[in-house]
Amino acid sequence: MAEQKFVGTPRKATTHVNQNEGLIFEKSSPGKKAYRLDELDVPAVDAGALLGKSVRKDYGSLPELSEIEIVRHFTRLSTWNYAIDLGMFPLGSCTMKYNGRVNEAVSRFEGIADAHPYQPESLSQGTLGIMHDLSQYLIEITGMDAITLQPAAGAHGEFTGILMIRAYHESKGNARKKILIPDSAHGTNPATAAVVGYQVQNLKSNAEGMVDLAELEKLVDEDTAALMLTNPSTIGVFESDIHKIADILHAKGALLYMDGANMNALVGKTRPGDFNVDVMHLNLHKTFSTPHGGGGPGSGPVACKAILEPFLPSPVVVKKDNKFALDYNRPQSVGRVRAFYGNFGMFVRALAYTLANGYDGLRLTTEDAVLNANYIRAKLEGIFDLPFKTRSMHEVVFSDKLQSKNGVKTGDMGKRLIDYGFHAYTVSFPLIVPGAMMIEPTESESREELDLLIDALQQIAREAEENPNLVKTAPHTTRIRRLDETTAARKPVLRWKGPEQDGLTRDTPSKEW
Ligand SMILES: Cc1ncc(COP(=O)(O)O)c(C=O)c1O
Incomplete structure (x- = not known):
């Protein structure tokens, strides 16, 4: 087999390879393939003669990798996702229930x-x-x-x-x-x-x-x-x-x-x-x-x-x-x-x-969804401000009024919830509730799981009193901490251009690309 020359970014061994996975382009080496075709057993066709000017000559810079490199790359990336199969999404209004x-x-x-x-x-x-x-x-x-x-x-x-x-x-x-x-x-x-x-x-x-x-x-x-x-x-x-x-x-x-x-x-x-x-x-x-x-x-x-x-x-x-x-x-x-x-x-x-589910099962589902939201409401009322006292249905909307006295906002507490293993609740919506914390557990969650969420939110409320900075700088346990949301929204980088086009060399560490 001909010797393959690696021309991608040289990488050093790191701890936690899953968490440090780079871009697929960084792994590319010209000539690597994830397939092998048999020799042609029919005369080769001249694509140019058939298609004329429509034949594409420039394929852009597509990554070239072996099959296992591709599989590992995407499998590692998939471990960065939070999913309903991993844990609860208390996102109000979004109804992130389990799909049987x-x-x-x-x-x-x-x-x-x-x-x-x-x-x-x-x-x-x-x-x-x-x-x-x-x-x-x-x-x-x-x-x-x-x-x-x-x-x-x-x-x-x-x-x-x-x-x-x-x-x-x-x-x-x-x-x-x-x-x-x-x-x-x-x-x-x-x-x-x-x-x-x-x-x-x-x-x-x-x-x-x-x-x-x-x-x-x-x-x-x-x-x-x-x-x-x-x-x-x-x-x-x-x-x-x-x-x-x-x-x-x-x-x-x-x-x-x-x-x-x-x-x-x-x-x-x-x-x-x-x-x-x-x-x-x-x-x-x-x-x-x-x-x-x-x-x-x-x-x-x-x-x-x-x-x-x-x-x-x-x-x-x-x-x-x-x-x-x-x-x-x-x-x-x-x-x-x-x-x-x-x-x-x-x-x-x-x-x-x-x-x-049948009609009775669907009715029970509705009742459980409403029961779960009201269980959370009953356990957290007083710890978080409840702006509307009207009976809750499938979701409950608190506000950050009590915690914001210490400078802790709904977004900070949502991010801190990530450290406790949950997806954040919905922040800042609906607009008629300043500092809204909107929680919808759905019927999918057991009482044990609801108790864990309640416990996490109670601890976060305590932290907001005793150590507000801990909450304001959360999350602390994720691969990436706080993103610059304004730059991400105003100047989104949605396309990998390649180091040559950016005036960078392949030796430039990936984070700067
Ligand atoms: C009340 C309400 N209306 C409309 C929508 C829009 O639905 P979709 O995201 O499927 O477009 C949503 C989505 O969450 C919603 O909560």
């Missing part, structure tokens, strides 16, 4: 995983049946009349729902001008309304953190297209006057959009359709346990009442003569919002989750 292995097993069945979206309907009866069954269950769970599974995330569901509201008003001759949004809303709500071309009007919450009915009555007029309302809200509170809210809107011809991202606090207990919501989205990656990805692959089905059904994205799965089919003949549809039919793999997982 049965869902994964079902989604990998060959006939499901290998089905092609362009297979003819006659060969897609099973996959269309999965979409149809999931649609029927979600319609039943939400109490609505019709549904689309197309949107790829919660925010995408909002966009689809508001497009449908716009199409509905347009069909009546006036798209209307504004959408009302409470000040506790998730940032995606006002962004959605603006993208669909509506003005956003802010609705102030009352002392309980709910919609102020008198204020709502003042603001709703003939220009109001809808109210976008998260229920339970982002402070984990159920809008107990939701019926009255719907009545106020409907009296002026406006519609009620429910951001159903927090449906994990309602499933099996109450149905938005029954309290007169007109259209809503679900986050399958929150309520129905499908995995969260980095911006996808999520799924945000939109369920609506019959008045909005004509405007649903096309196509819609229908059942005719005992056969499933895709209905494209929808003249009032807002059009397609997603390639093919949505994130199909998520539908399979959500259906597996729904069937594995």
Whole structure:
């Protein structure tokens, strides 16, 4: 075998190789391969003659490594990740629940995983049946009349729902001008309304953190297209006057959009359709346990009442003569919002989750999620400030008011929690709570695990009193300590250019690249 000359950055042996893994480019040596092909047994083709100028000559600087080097590199990097399989994510609003292995097993069945979206309907009866069954269950769970599974995330569901509201008003001759949004809303709500071309009007919450009915009555007029309302809200509170809210809107011809991202606090207990919501989205990656990805692959089905059904994205799965089919003949549809039919793999997982639990199991899941949040609330109330005393549903929002007297902020305590082996809770959101510490344990966690989180937070509160600097400089046990978040946001370095392009040499230590 020819001698391989190593030209990558010479590295010294270090302790903890997993933690000190460098860039894959630093390991590269020209000529290294992770494959070996047999000798050609047919005449070689001249690519230039076939493809002319389209033949690529410059392949850029791609790393060249052997198979085991690649495997070790990515396996080592994977150990830097925090994951639900490693520990708890008490992230409020994000609902990071455990995704049961049965869902994964079902989604990998060959006939499901290998089905092609362009297979003819006659060969897609099973996959269309999965979409149809999931649609029927979600319609039943939400109490609505019709549904689309197309949107790829919660925010995408909002966009689809508001497009449908716009199409509905347009069909009546006036798209209307504004959408009302409470000040506790998730940032995606006002962004959605603006993208669909509506003005956003802010609705102030009352002392309980709910919609102020008198204020709502003042603001709703003939220009109001809808109210976008998260229920339970982002402070984990159920809008107990939701019926009255719907009545106020409907009296002026406006519609009620429910951001159903927090449906994990309602499933099996109450149905938005029954309290007169007109259209809503679900986050399958929150309520129905499908995995969260980095911006996808999520799924945000939109369920609506019959008045909005004509405007649903096309196509819609229908059942005719005992056969499933895709209905494209929808003249009032807002059009397609997603390639093919949505994130199909998520539908399979959500259906597996729904069937594995059954209606009673789903109700129990909701009860456990609410119980867990209230257990944390009861154990930590007094240690941390609780700005809204209204009963909590699936999440509880404290604030750093008591600790900030010693200069310790919510972000510091979130980072200190990492030293105790937990992912941080949600910091600084919702915006109506200054210094918010938003905790959502979900039903996945046992009482033992909740007690560990509570113990960690109690210790952090003690540290904030006795040794605030320890908390302010956390984390202390991670590979990287505090990042310069401003520079990371303002001047992100998203691409490795290579030392030559940066005017650095291969001898420059990697940290300076
Ligand atoms: C209340 C609320 N609305 C909307 C969204 C947006 O969902 P997605 O991140 O899937 O776009 C979220 C996400 O956490 C949420 O909590």
